[in-house]
Amino acid sequence: xxxxxxxxxxxxxxxxxxxxxxxxxxxxxxxxxxxxxxxxxxxxxxxxxxxxxxxxxxxxxxxxxxxxxxxxxxxxxxxxxxxxxxxxxxxxxxxxxxxxxxxxxxxxxxxxxxxxxxxxxxxxxxxxxxxxxxxxxxxxxxxxxxxxxxxxxxxxxxxxxxxxxxxxxxxxxxxxxxxxxxxxxxxxxxxxxxxxxxxxxxxxxxxxxxxxxxxxxxxxxxxxxxxxxxxxxxxxxxxxxxxxxxxxxxxxxxxxxxxxxxxxxxxxxxxxxxxxxxxxxxxxxxxxxxxxxxxxxxxxxxxxxxxxxxxxxxxxxxxxxxxxxxxxxxxxxxxxxxxxxxxxxxxxxxxxxxxxxxxxxxxxxxxxxxxxxxxxxxxxxxxxxxxxxxxxxxxxxxxxxxxxxxxxxxxxxxxxxxxxxxxxxxxxxxxxxxxxxxxxxxxxxxxxxxxxxxxxxxxxxxxxxxxxxxxxxxxxxxxxxxxxxxxxxxxxxxxxxxxxxxxxxxxxxxxxxxxxxxxxxxxxxxxxxxxxxxxxxxxxxxxxxxxxxxxxxxxxxxxxxxxxxxxxxxxxxxx
DNA sequence: GCCGTTTTCGGCCCGACTGTTTTCAGTCG
Numbered sequence: 001x002x003x004x005x006x007x008x009x010x011x012x013x014x015x016x017x018x019x020x021x022x023x024x025x026x027x028x029x030x031x032x033x034x035x036x037x038x039x040x041x042x043x044x045x046x047x048x049x050x051x052x053x054x055x056x057x058x059x060x061x062x063x064x065x066x067x068x069x070x071x072x073x074x075x076x077x078x079x080x081x082x083x084x085x086x087x088x089x090x091x092x093x094x095x096x097x098x099x100x101x102x103x104x105x106x107x108x109x110x111x112x113x114x115x116x117x118x119x120x121x122x123x124x125x126x127x128x129x130x131x132x133x134x135x136x137x138x139x140x141x142x143x144x145x146x147x148x149x150x151x152x153x154x155x156x157x158x159x160x161x162x163x164x165x166x167x168x169x170x171x172x173x174x175x176x177x178x179x180x181x182x183x184x185x186x187x188x189x190x191x192x193x194x195x196x197x198x199x200x201x202x203x204x205x206x207x208x209x210x211x212x213x214x215x216x217x218x219x220x221x222x223x224x225x226x227x228x229x230x231x232x233x234x235x236x237x238x239x240x241x242x243x244x245x246x247x248x249x250x251x252x253x254x255x256x257x258x259x260x261x262x263x264x265x266x267x268x269x270x271x272x273x274x275x276x277x278x279x280x281x282x283x284x285x286x287x288x289x290x291x292x293x294x295x296x297x298x299x300x301x302x303x304x305x306x307x308x309x310x311x312x313x314x315x316x317x318x319x320x321x322x323x324x325x326x327x328x329x330x331x332x333x334x335x336x337x338x339x340x341x342x343x344x345x346x347x348x349x350x351x352x353x354x355x356x357x358x359x360x361x362x363x364x365x366x367x368x369x370x371x372x373x374x375x376x377x378x379x380x381x382x383x384x385x386x387x388x389x390x391x392x393x394x395x396x397x398x399x400x401x402x403x404x405x406x407x408x409x410x411x412x413x414x415x416x417x418x419x420x421x422x423x424x425x426x427x428x429x430x431x432x433x434x435x436x437x438x439x440x441x442x443x444x445x446x447x448x449x450x451x452x453x454x455x456x457x458x459x460x461x462x463x464x465x466x467x468x469x470x471x472x473x474x475x476x477x478x479x480x481x482x483x484x485x486x487x488x489x490x491x492x493x494x495x496x497x498x499x500x501x502x503x504x505x506x507x508x509x510x511x512x513x514x515x516x517x518x519x520x521x522x523x524x525x526x527x528x529x530x531x532x533x534x535x536x537x538x539x540x541x542x543x544x545x546x547x548x549x550x551x552x553x554x555x556x557x558x559x560x561x562x563x564x565x566x567x568x569x570x571x572x573x574x575x
Numbered sequence: 576g577c578c579g580t581t582t583t584c585g586g587c588c589c590g591a592c593t594g595t596t597t598t599c600a601g602t603c604g
Binding site: 027028032035062103104105106136138201230260264267268270276281282284 | 576577578580587588589590591593595596600602603604
């Protein structure tokens with residue numbers, strides 16, 4: 001049974017939940033959570049590391065004990081500690097922690113007083129008014145819990161960043177119109193450009209916080225006010241998104257922006273650095289004793305602990321602090337660095353616009369080339385091209401290029417990688433193209449070894465240029481097929497071909513961690529829109545966001561190259 | 576349970592808001 005890093009991480013998360021409910025040492029609990037996070041973000045397969053006898057306790061936050069437990073989970077699928085905890089506590093009790101207002105102490109109190117072991121039992125007890133009898137529980141909390149269990153608020157709900165960005169823009173404009181507000185900005189995971197966000201964090205600078213909070217909580221789109229004080233408010237909008245607003249004085253703005261941008265792990269690391277220098281960091285500033293030494297700008301906060309400003313996309317405690325210390329932060333790629341788009345559909349397959357329309361839309365967005373890469377024949381539902389229709393498209397593109405100045409249409413195909421690793425069109429026609437984008441569109445269920453071999457074999461085709469949406473993942477929906485990405489990347493490097501970062505908001509495939517891995521392996525990434533209409537070129541910005549989280553610079557991005565520099569790279573893979 | 580330019584033992588980030596209290600624990604981010 002293939003066991004992914006996420007599976008081991010899930011075991012550790014569950015251990016942490018149960019230990020917490022038992023009232024274990026909070027730092028021990030944190031150690032398990034940190035280890036889970038490390039595993040989830042690790043590029044390499046922990047299963048393979050164990051098989052290779054790699055030094056697991058060299059990983060951050062992993063000591064001898066956790067290293068042994070990782071090996072145990074990899075070998076057995078579970079570990080003795082978890083088995084023991086399951087004997088001591090009801091297995092489903094961890095799910096109760098997801099209810100807002102319920103933390104480990106209250107969950108334990110409910111279990112001990114009312115023998116509540118599951119969400120269903122919790123809901124029933126709340127309905128019957130039995131919760132308020134438990135010490136620390138009153139009618140208000142009971143009503144809140146009843147609502148959460150009834151409306152399934154317990155489920156972790158996250159929104160795609162594109163939707164959240166639009167909502168945040170409107171709210172920020174609203175805040176800026178309040179007279180006392182000097183600045184209003186986004187913070188949290190939204191500012192860090194994560195692909196989904198659980199809530200929208202906003203920050204405003206103003207003298208009179210209470211007034212700002214009051215106006216904000218009366219915004220037309222606010223459905224519920226979860227909390228509201230003099231400096232912060234949490235609300236739920238009509239569309240179901242939760243928004244947290246924090247208001248601070250202008251002199252604290254930079255410190256608060258760092259604080260509320262996070263990530264939590266990044267903030268903790270910063271505060272630790274501060275401690276080493278005898279400084280205390282909080283949302284109001286940087287303090288030496290009573291005296292405030294920084295805080296008006298983000299730069300001043302970072303400078304106080306000896307660091308240059310760090311881009312929010314990097315603030316995940318994944319080495320950015322060490323890089324900042326060494327003055328080796330990457331110069332992250334920006335949307336303006338993209339010169340072209342190497343994965344675009346037209347009406348000839350399942351796109352909605354003509355080649356000419358796509359060219360016009362690309363030019364409007366500052367691009368200087370695009371590759372037409374319609375689907376190949378196997379994808380009949382998308383009206384995929386057979387050799388004859390592709391021949392005619394190639395001729396059509398030649399005629400279009402003859403009329404263009406300062407823009408080039410490249411001839412390509414998004415060819416299906418068949419189950420045996422062969423491509424869906426004959427080499428004779430692929431040879432006439434500028435690039436061949438290969439993609440897996442079926443048989444996602446192959447076992448890891450077969451899926452990996454399938455893609456490696458496809459890359460052996462001398463015409464293969466770019467692997468599209470390399471894992472098949474869908475954001476928050478489908479985990480992607482089981483494939484050894486590291487082997488794929490090493491093959492790509494050996495063959496001189498490339499991986500795509502598909503910028504469709506539902507895909508964002510590669511992930512940030514995989515982008516970082518590609519960079520470490522020395523592979524160029526193509527940030528492609530996979531546009532099916534002119535408007536979808538705007539998705540490129542989302543792809544760039546993801547690439548920034550993956551530490552990519554313009555040098556790491558294939559289509560940040562102007563066409564004269566790109567052509568030889570494409571040609572090298574075309575045999 | 577981890578970790579070390581103060582330490583191999585004793586630390587481990589910090590503050591706001593709520594509800595249930597009557598001075599604060601618990602939760603959350």
